[in-house]
Amino acid sequence: MRISELAERTGVSVATVKYYLREGLLPPGEATAATQARYSDEHVHRLQLIRVLREVGDVPVADLAEVLAAVGDRSLDLQSVLRTAHHALGPRRSEDSPESAATRAEIVRYLKDRRWEVDRRAPSIDRLATTLVYLRRLGWPVDASVFDRYADAADSIAREELATIDASRGRAAAVEQIVVGTVVFEQALVALRRLAEEHHSSLRFSRRSRRSG
Amino acid sequence: MRISELAERTGVSVATVKYYLREGLLPPGEATAATQARYSDEHVHRLQLIRVLREVGDVPVADLAEVLAAVGDRSLDLQSVLRTAHHALGPRRSEDSPESAATRAEIVRYLKDRRWEVDRRAPSIDRLATTLVYLRRLGWPVDASVFDRYADAADSIAREELATIDASRGRAAAVEQIVVGTVVFEQALVALRRLAEEHHSSLRFSRRSRRSG
Numbered sequence: 490m491r492i493s494e495l496a497e498r499t500g501v502s503v504a505t506v507k508y509y510l511r512e513g514l515l516p517p518g519e520a521t522a523a524t525q526a527r528y529s530d531e532h533v534h535r536l537q538l539i540r541v542l543r544e545v546g547d548v549p550v551a552d553l554a555e556v557l558a559a560v561g562d563r564s565l566d567l568q569s570v571l572r573t574a575h576h577a578l579g580p581r582r583s584e585d586s587p588e589s590a591a592t593r594a595e596i597v598r599y600l601k602d603r604r605w606e607v608d609r610r611a612p613s614i615d616r617l618a619t620t621l622v623y624l625r626r627l628g629w630p631v632d633a634s635v636f637d638r639y640a641d642a643a644d645s646i647a648r649e650e651l652a653t654i655d656a657s658r659g660r661a662a663a664v665e666q667i668v669v670g671t672v673v674f675e676q677a678l679v680a681l682r683r684l685a686e687e688h689h690s691s692l693r694f695s696r697r698s699r700r701s702g
Numbered sequence: 703m704r705i706s707e708l709a710e711r712t713g714v715s716v717a718t719v720k721y722y723l724r725e726g727l728l729p730p731g732e733a734t735a736a737t738q739a740r741y742s743d744e745h746v747h748r749l750q751l752i753r754v755l756r757e758v759g760d761v762p763v764a765d766l767a768e769v770l771a772a773v774g775d776r777s778l779d780l781q782s783v784l785r786t787a788h789h790a791l792g793p794r795r796s797e798d799s800p801e802s803a804a805t806r807a808e809i810v811r812y813l814k815d816r817r818w819e820v821d822r823r824a825p826s827i828d829r830l831a832t833t834l835v836y837l838r839r840l841g842w843p844v845d846a847s848v849f850d851r852y853a854d855a856a857d858s859i860a861r862e863e864l865a866t867i868d869a870s871r872g873r874a875a876a877v878e879q880i881v882v883g884t885v886v887f888e889q890a891l892v893a894l895r896r897l898a899e900e901h902h903s904s905l906r907f908s909r910r911s912r913r914s915g
């Protein structure tokens with residue numbers, strides 16, 4: 490297909506497709522003339538993957554190249570691909586205040602106590618430390634054990650998720666499942682938790698008549 | 703305390719404190735002179751709450767007033783406070799394409815089958831529909847049952863969360879627990895899921911030697 494059809498099928502503008510081509514985020518099409526190229530379903534798929542990372546995962550364009558390179562680098566094990574994707578998803582590391590450095594150390598100990606094998610530089614450790622800082626600023630007398638219920642849930646979710654990754658279907662499929670799964674199902678989990686909170690709060694607190702629809 | 707101390711203790715600039723005062727997001731201090739006022743620990747607390755909503759929950763300033771009004775409105779039941787907070791957290795409703803309208807209906811049916819009592823206008827329903835749309839664009843042959851594992855986890859998390867809300871401690875404490883809990887523990891859950899994924903992927907896929915630290 491021509492670039493105009495590629496753009497139309499993926500909902501990405503022609504200008505943006507050209508930008509991704511220039512940046513090497515999208516492999517070149519097959520040249521059919523000096524200024525024309527033909528694109529394939531693989532280009533469509535790659536563009537949809539870029540859209541997921543950009544629009545759902547909020548991955549900055551500057552970090553896309555690294556994630557896509559990890560996806561394409563057959564010498565990387567799946568664990569490394571996952572880490573690369575997680576780092577690109579952020580949050581960006583901000584400067585450590587003494588308060589946040591101490592809280593970060595507390596989180597690292599907490600994860601170590603749980604025997605989770607994680608990179609100490611993982612951005613999610615910063616995010617977790619930040620949540621604890623905010624709770625304490627509000628005067629909540631909490632330590633990291635306040636996360637226990639969420640850590641237990643996350644542990645069983647992740648165990649099931651990783652168990653469904655069928656490496657025998659080939660690396661490309663497994664990698665896509667890891668990267669897309671992290672980004673997309675995170676949104677789903679957040680949405681479902683809020684809906685479940687609304688449901689349980691309705692059961693407990695609503696003054697209005699109960700309806701099941 | 704004076705406004706400068708209030709600013710210093712909360713890490714919010716004096717200009718921003720004044721802005722919140724003008725917008726009515728922060729109640730006025732006790733006037734001590736024509737151009738001076740005294741502020742209390744309640745002001746500190748309210749500013750920390752605003753920071754959580756802005757910085758962790760990404761609530762737009764324009765929506766803060768509505769959330770804070772719901773927090774302060776003693777005639778509202780806890781269920782209504784929760785809904786107001788969730789609506790302010792978004793995502794903003796975008797225009798429905800035929801594709802997204804159909805997917806939205808699918809999600810509503812899915813939640814109905816689970817007997818979850820939720821507002822059909824809940825922004826989280828849009829978010830969930832969007833995730834399904836993206837998965838299908840990537841060619842994943844999924845229906846809403848792909849969310850089952852996340853919905854089960856969300857259901858038990860939310861049940862436990864709501865069970866810990868001790869309404870006997872008074873409405874203010876319960877409301878804060880609901881609003882802050884939604885915003886802050888969502889970040890914690892997302893961070894913990896990513897860390898748990900890294901841990902389980904390490905157990906399954908890493909080629910490197912295992913370290914438990």
